[in-house]
Amino acid sequence: MKLKLFSYNQLDTPIHRLSGFTKLVCFLFLTSAVMFTYDIRCILAITVMSYICMNVAKIRFSQVRLMFIYVLIFLATNFVLTFLFSPKYGVEIYGTEHDIFTIFGNYTLTQEQLFYQITKFSKYLSVIPLGMIFFLTTNPSEFASSLNGVGINYKACTSLSLTLRYFPDVSADYNAIKLAQQARGLDMSKKASVMSRLKNISAILAPLIFTTMDRIELISNAMDLRGFGKQKTRTWYARKPLTKADWLSMGVCLIILLAVMYVRFFVNRSFYYNPFI
Amino acid sequence: MKNASTRTIVATGLGAALFLVLFMFVKIPSPVPETNLQIAYGVSGFFAALFGPVCGFLIAFIGHALNDFIAYGSPWWSWIVASGVCALITGISKGAVASKVEEGIFGFDEIKMFVIFTLIGQAAAWIVVAPILDIVIYGEPASLVFAQGVTAFIVDFITAAVVGCLLLKAYASTKTGKGTLSKE
Numbered sequence: 241m242k243l244k245l246f247s248y249n250q251l252d253t254p255i256h257r258l259s260g261f262t263k264l265v266c267f268l269f270l271t272s273a274v275m276f277t278y279d280i281r282c283i284l285a286i287t288v289m290s291y292i293c294m295n296v297a298k299i300r301f302s303q304v305r306l307m308f309i310y311v312l313i314f315l316a317t318n319f320v321l322t323f324l325f326s327p328k329y330g331v332e333i334y335g336t337e338h339d340i341f342t343i344f345g346n347y348t349l350t351q352e353q354l355f356y357q358i359t360k361f362s363k364y365l366s367v368i369p370l371g372m373i374f375f376l377t378t379n380p381s382e383f384a385s386s387l388n389g390v391g392i393n394y395k396a397c398t399s400l401s402l403t404l405r406y407f408p409d410v411s412a413d414y415n416a417i418k419l420a421q422q423a424r425g426l427d428m429s430k431k432a433s434v435m436s437r438l439k440n441i442s443a444i445l446a447p448l449i450f451t452t453m454d455r456i457e458l459i460s461n462a463m464d465l466r467g468f469g470k471q472k473t474r475t476w477y478a479r480k481p482l483t484k485a486d487w488l489s490m491g492v493c494l495i496i497l498l499a500v501m502y503v504r505f506f507v508n509r510s511f512y513y514n515p516f517i
Numbered sequence: 518m519k520n521a522s523t524r525t526i527v528a529t530g531l532g533a534a535l536f537l538v539l540f541m542f543v544k545i546p547s548p549v550p551e552t553n554l555q556i557a558y559g560v561s562g563f564f565a566a567l568f569g570p571v572c573g574f575l576i577a578f579i580g581h582a583l584n585d586f587i588a589y590g591s592p593w594w595s596w597i598v599a600s601g602v603c604a605l606i607t608g609i610s611k612g613a614v615a616s617k618v619e620e621g622i623f624g625f626d627e628i629k630m631f632v633i634f635t636l637i638g639q640a641a642a643w644i645v646v647a648p649i650l651d652i653v654i655y656g657e658p659a660s661l662v663f664a665q666g667v668t669a670f671i672v673d674f675i676t677a678a679v680v681g682c683l684l685l686k687a688y689a690s691t692k693t694g695k696g697t698l699s700k701e
Contacts, residue, residue, distance in 0.1 A: 271591070275594075275654050275655075278656050304590065307588065307589060307590040308590075310588055310589055311589050311590065314589070321661055322657070322658060322661055325658055325660045325661035325664065326658035326659075326660050326661060329658040333656075356656075360655070360656065360657075363655065364655075367591040368589065368590040368591045369590070370591060371586055371589075371590045371591030371592065372590040372591070375586050375587075375590070395521055395526050396529075396575060398526055398530070399526050399527075399529040399530040399533065399575055399579070400530070400533075400579055401530070402526075402527060402529075402530025402531060402534075403530045403531070403533040403534045403537070403579055403580075403583070404583075405530075406530065406531055406534045407534045407537055407538065407583075409534075410531070410534045410535050410537075410538050411538045411542070414538050414539075414542065434545060434554075437545055438545065438554070438556075441543055441545075441556060442680065442683060445539075445556065445559075445560075445680070445683075445684065446683075446684070446687050448535065449535075449560070449563070449684055449687075449688065450688075450691070452531050452532075452535055453688070455531060456524065456527050456528050456531050457524075459527045459531070460522075460523045460524040460526075460527040460528075463523050463526075463527065464523050468523055469522075469523055469526070511656065512656070
């Protein structure tokens with residue numbers, strides 16, 4: 241497998257020391273803060289803060305370079321498509337029109353459109369480091385227990401921890417079956433046509449599903465034998481007790497969320513921040 | 518999920534892992550930009566039809582969210598919720614499909630039910646949920662998101678219906694039905 245997944249590494253930084261529950265709560269607070277606003281000032285403030293946190297967590301750029309490349313390609317496509325589909329959307333939002341230059345026909349670049357698209361770009365970009373920090377500094381076994389801590393039913397959380405546990409196994413199965421089918425001569429590379437690729441991929445899918453169904457029987461029997469699901473709650477081996485630092489960071493994130501809401505409802509009085517009036 | 522059997526919980530966990538693997542590694546690019554033929558939706562439909570709506574919802578939701586975490590670093594909530602809703606609605610067909618398939622029957626009636634609910638689920642997800650959430654959360658222009666939504670609907674509906682039916686058919690043929698033994 242070329243892709244290194246869940247490259248969680250055990251380091252001793254202030255962010256690694258926080259419990260998974262805290263990191264999840266902070267992640268949710270900050271991402272909802274970004275979701276609720278279209279004010280570039282708030283977004284940039286959160287972006288700067290999250291890049292500082294990434295530095296504190298000692299996440300090296302080489303770890304996340306691939307993700308950034310994917311995101312930038314995605315955002316660039318989105319940028320171009322937005323302009324192609326609605327070149328006047330910014331004018332519609334901000335209510336004024338300052339032309340910069342006309343490209344052709346109806347496609348006039350306006351300051352409003354540029355401002356709207358740059359805001360959107362930074363809005364998407366600002367949540368990326370938050371997700372990376374959460375994902376790269378949280379122990380996978382602690383992840384499910386922290387979701388249970390937020391109040392999600394423990395059976396659903398157990399499903400999630402099973403997913404994280406069996407993902408490497410299923411992808412190893414997938415690779416083994418794929419290689420076996422390729423050895424039999426099924427072409428799955430770009431050379432084959434879309435239809436024949438679809439057909440050849442179904443040849444991997446059937447054995448993959450059947451192994452998975454067998455495994456489901458095996459695991460659920462083992463869990464039943466150990467009395468899973470008899471009680472209303474369960475305990476978690478990988479749960480850290482909350483410390484002062486945990487409460488402090490949750491408090492800070494809550495204050496940021498409230499500040500963003502304050503700016504949205506009492507300063508801007510709308511979803512968008514309008515510098516053109 | 519509260520009263521779910523252990524088998525359903527495990528199926529959810531492993532189904533999500535399977536969904537994630539297919540979502541990440543099997544991408545057949547379609548002619549439209551930003552959309553791929555996603556075999557994974559066939560798998561979430563298959564599990565939803567066998568184990569019910571909640572299981573389907575969680576499979577698609579967990580699988581898609583983890584994929585976004587791994588590939589982009591941060592989840593794209595509008596499309597993740599849409600994936601979940603799509604499998605949730607497909608899961609309503611469980612009542613008509615699951616017990617028959619466990620007996621080894623996957624005939625015209627079952628196919629019909631499965632395809633109808635897949636159609637409703639995919640339409641609700643890509644034409645209603647995803648674009649509206651995109652507009653509300655991310656302030657995307659409506660014309661862009663609806664154009665993307667309709668293409669995603671067409672592509673994903675065909676893939677999900679075809680792959681889901683093939684898988685259910687194959688799974689049903691491994692099961693033996695009632696009264697299939699005959700005296701010689």
